[in-house]
Amino acid sequence: MIENVNVFARVRSLSGEESCLQIHHELSRITVNDKAYYLDDVFGETASQEDVFDIVGRPIIDGFIEGINGTIFAYGQTGSGKTYTMLGPDINGTELNNAGIIPQAVDQIFDTLKGKFEQDPVFFKFSMKCTFLEIYNDEIYDLLRNEDIFSKKLEIRVCAGDVKNVEEKDVTSYSECMELLKRGIKKRKNAETAMNSESSRSHAIFMLKLSTEEIEGDNIS
Ligand SMILES: Nc1ncnc2c1ncn2[C@@H]1O[C@H](COP(=O)(O)OP(=O)(O)OP(=O)(O)O)[C@@H](O)[C@H]1O
Structure with missing residues (x-):
């Protein structure tokens, strides 16, 4: 369901560099250096x-x-x-x-x-x-x-x-x-x-x- 305000994150590729971000699409979760954030949806590099x-x-x-x-x-x-x-x-x-x-x-x-x-x-x-x-x-x-x-x-x-x-x-x-x-x-x-x-x-x-x-x-x- 769409709320009044929805927040999404998209991660772009870093051309070979290692990323500190991890995406869990099913949980709508993005992890940054072990700290987890839950959003309305998250998109990884392949989205x-x-x-x-x-x-x-x-x-x-x-x-x-x-x-x-x-x-x-x-x-x-x-x-x-x-x-x-x-x-x-x-x-x-x-x-x-x-x-x-x-x-x-x-x-x-x-x-x-x-x-x-x-x-x-x-x-x-x-x-x-x-x-x-x-x-x-x-x-x-x-x-x-x-x-x-x-x-x-x-x-x-x-x-x-x-x-x-x-x-x-x-x-x-x-x-x-x-x-x-x-x-x-x-x-x-x-x-x-x-x-x-x-x-x-x-x-x-x-x-x-x-x-x-x-x-x-x-x-x-
Ligand atoms: N999801 C993606 N897949 C492939 N390439 C991407 C993706 N996102 C961005 N890029 C590439 O990364 C570069 C920087 O992206 P972009 O210009 O969209 O950044 P920006 O956030 O608008 O930056 P600025 O605030 O400086 O204008 C561009 O060459 C763009 O094509």
Whole structure:
């Protein structure tokens, strides 16, 4: 069962080095230097991107399509595999191999919505908007703005709980959404760290806002 907050761990391979982490998948336990931690699930070095998405992403996306807000975020030190898990190893490549949580989520969302629409083109309607922000040195930048992002800092509207003047783009398909994602990623600030040759220097937030309308008899929901 999915709780309000679920916590997962994923261990990446260390190219030949010995790891101090041990994974016990059935017990959802990770052991670090003999200290055991129990989480909602744990993924070892052999877990695939699909394995991670099925447990971490799919329930959130199912809820999102039904109108429940959801967030998936990755946390870890530089080089630990956040970008790999969220996006995949080569998000800008022409072939999307080993797609991470975000591309798989976008695919599932449009697949489900288009299926619903094809079943009932008269009574089911949907629209989706996408925003992509980065937080760098405590400032917020819009990754989907056409002009130079360094010139436009944005502000959080605390009362409204959103970001002022952020660009919201309409998306109608998986490929449109992926184009925006790739465009935004190219604008992110990257630099090398000792642990990662292509380290992201900021926190990135990719958001989708979905509106649906279903007509059943006289009821519109
Ligand atoms: N599960 C995995 N399987 C294979 N390779 C992985 C895995 N996780 C990460 N890697 C590889 O490890 C390297 C670092 O991963 P990644 O860039 O995702 O780290 P990160 O946590 O996003 O780092 P940063 O915070 O510095 O941006 C990349 O070359 C990535 O392809």
